Amino acid sequence: MTRQIASVIGGKNEPTGSPYTSTNPARPSEAVAAVPLADAATFARACRDAAEAQKEWSRVPAPVRGRVIASVGRLVEANTEALARLVTEEIGKPYAEALGEVREIVDTCDFFLGEGRRLYGQTVPSEMPDKNLFTFRVPVGVAAVITAGNFPVAVPSWYLVPALLCGNAVVWKPAEYAAASAHALYRLFAAAGLPDGVLNIVFADGAATYEGLELALSEGTVQKVGFTGSTAVGRSVGELCGRHLQSPCLELGGKNPMVVMPDAELDLAVEGALFSGFGTAGQRCTSLGTVIVHRDVHDAFVRAYVQAVQAAKIGDPNGDVLYGPLLDRKFAERYEEYLTWIEPHHTVLPGPTGRMEGEGLYYHPVIVDGVRPDDRLFLEETFGPIVGVTTFDTIDEAIALANRPGYGLSSSIYTTDPKAAFRFREGVSAGMVSVNNSTSGAEAHLPFGGNGKSGNGSRQSGVWVLDQFTRWQAMNWDYSGRLQKAQMDVADITPDLAFRL
Numbered sequence: 306m307t308r309q310i311a312s313v314i315g316g317k318n319e320p321t322g323s324p325y326t327s328t329n330p331a332r333p334s335e336a337v338a339a340v341p342l343a344d345a346a347t348f349a350r351a352c353r354d355a356a357e358a359q360k361e362w363s364r365v366p367a368p369v370r371g372r373v374i375a376s377v378g379r380l381v382e383a384n385t386e387a388l389a390r391l392v393t394e395e396i397g398k399p400y401a402e403a404l405g406e407v408r409e410i411v412d413t414c415d416f417f418l419g420e421g422r423r424l425y426g427q428t429v430p431s432e433m434p435d436k437n438l439f440t441f442r443v444p445v446g447v448a449a450v451i452t453a454g455n456f457p458v459a460v461p462s463w464y465l466v467p468a469l470l471c472g473n474a475v476v477w478k479p480a481e482y483a484a485a486s487a488h489a490l491y492r493l494f495a496a497a498g499l500p501d502g503v504l505n506i507v508f509a510d511g512a513a514t515y516e517g518l519e520l521a522l523s524e525g526t527v528q529k530v531g532f533t534g535s536t537a538v539g540r541s542v543g544e545l546c547g548r549h550l551q552s553p554c555l556e557l558g559g560k561n562p563m564v565v566m567p568d569a570e571l572d573l574a575v576e577g578a579l580f581s582g583f584g585t586a587g588q589r590c591t592s593l594g595t596v597i598v599h600r601d602v603h604d605a606f607v608r609a610y611v612q613a614v615q616a617a618k619i620g621d622p623n624g625d626v627l628y629g630p631l632l633d634r635k636f637a638e639r640y641e642e643y644l645t646w647i648e649p650h651h652t653v654l655p656g657p658t659g660r661m662e663g664e665g666l667y668y669h670p671v672i673v674d675g676v677r678p679d680d681r682l683f684l685e686e687t688f689g690p691i692v693g694v695t696t697f698d699t700i701d702e703a704i705a706l707a708n709r710p711g712y713g714l715s716s717s718i719y720t721t722d723p724k725a726a727f728r729f730r731e732g733v734s735a736g737m738v739s740v741n742n743s744t745s746g747a748e749a750h751l752p753f754g755g756n757g758k759s760g761n762g763s764r765q766s767g768v769w770v771l772d773q774f775t776r777w778q779a780m781n782w783d784y785s786g787r788l789q790k791a792q793m794d795v796a797d798i799t800p801d802l803a804f805r806l
């Protein structure tokens with residue numbers, strides 16, 4: 306039976322809006338949830354409600370807010386299987402990976418529940434006597450969080466958990482095609498006892514979201530925008546925020562390189578390239594884009610890679626498979642467009658490309674050997690089960706190729722030479738570097754984020770994300786009973802600078 310879900314603003318359901326149905330990509334004729342999509346005015350209203358609720362929430366002591374985050378973690382943990390099954394049903398992510406995705410929420414909660422007892426400020430020495438200086442972390446206010454659906458619950462939690470812990474209210478706009486998974490996560494947060502209006506979920510399409518955000522920013526009800534999605538949309542969200550003097554947290558696409566050095570353990574590199582190139586059907590922001598393999602080991606690597614891909618199981622995401630269907634029809638259509646970027650000078654392996662027989666949105670895995678630095682396939686993100694291969698001769702050349710597309714999210718190098726690993730780390734433009742590990746896989750307490758076309762340098766996870774959801778406030782307190790002027794009323798101790806031994 307199709308679930309009926311709706312936006313929730315200030316604790317109340319919003320039953321009106323234009324109808325949308327999220328479907329099961331393994332059986333696209335099967336509806337997962339029906340949801341009315343809100344208009345721009347509704348989004349802006351949610352931000353106003355959130356601004357009202359935030360005042361009280363920010364006064365709840367941070368350790369108590371930490372206890373709420375602890376409860377979210379326990380609730381998510383207790384509902385792991387149900388949430389993971391829903392993710393598999395709605396976006397076709399293999400169940401084992403969906404379980405991992407849910408675990409990441411629990412890990413994030415575990416990290417931040419303790420942060421509620423830290424959120425440290427500093428005491429800082431003053432240049433004058435009888436004066437104390439302090440810093441405080443202050444919540445920003447309302448965070449509008451807009452997310453993609455390829456990680457429909459884990460990536461949103463990277464925003465929601467720290468934002469709420471820091472004393473902000475949130476208006477969350479998830480991806481339409483992952484509406485049921487998002488709604489389930491919302492309910493788990495609500496069950497942890499968040500007051501009405503502190504977390505709001507608004508389902509809307511891209512155009513209404515943009516317009517609603519513009520309204521909210523003009524009304525001054527949003528102080529932070531978190532956006533995870535494509536580079537193109539991130540650019541326009543960034544422009545909009547810039548006009549309102551805000552620096553959003555932008556987490557965008559990637560064209561993630563994997564360098565295979567001549568001294569690499571090839572089996573390990575192939576295993577990494579299989580998982581990061583084709584896991585989640587290549588639809589992770591950290592998916593492998595291009596293997597940059599040393600000319601001397603190119604043939605051996607490609608042979609083993611093709612064999613591994615041919616041996617991999619693709620199919621029902623409830624089973625033990627490398628990958629299931631693409632996320633949604635929109636992604637299948639886009640992926641078919643990427644396949645048209647294959648050119649005559651490319652060698653396509655193992656053979657068939659395009660959609661597999663049957664109802665589900667299953668696509669053949671494609672390795673494109675012989676991509677060149679000016680090819681579209683080399684330069685742009687191709688969200689789906691397609692990986693390019695190119696060759697290099699020197700490490701400097703490999704680094705230049707890794708940086709050439711201008712993204713900068715994740716990267717990887719396989720080598721047994723520490724010098725090569727450190728040279729690569731230093732030269733690569735990516736926010737994340739793996740050595741002898743694939744481009745995918747984030748731990749909940751390491752900074753996550755990219756540069757260039759992958760983002761504006763913001764970082765999520767761990768202590769680093771606190772700077773997205775708090776602002777530093779400096780306080781000075783003079784108890785001397787006089788007006789002591791900085792720089793002017795400072796004691797001077799005269800040195801003898803002419804002194805020599």
Ligand code: NAD
Binds near residue numbers: 479515556590591
């Ligand atoms: P998208 O940019 O089309 O959509 C992302 C979200 O933005 C959705 O909720 C969508 O409804 C909304 N949106 C669309 N147009 C909008 C507009 N004009 N104004 C405001 N909101 C708008 O992205 P997608 O295709 O759904 O997701 C895949 C992309 O996300 C890939 O590029 C992937 O690499 C990236 N991604 C990045 C990360 C990361 O952490 N860096 C994580 C996951 C996905």
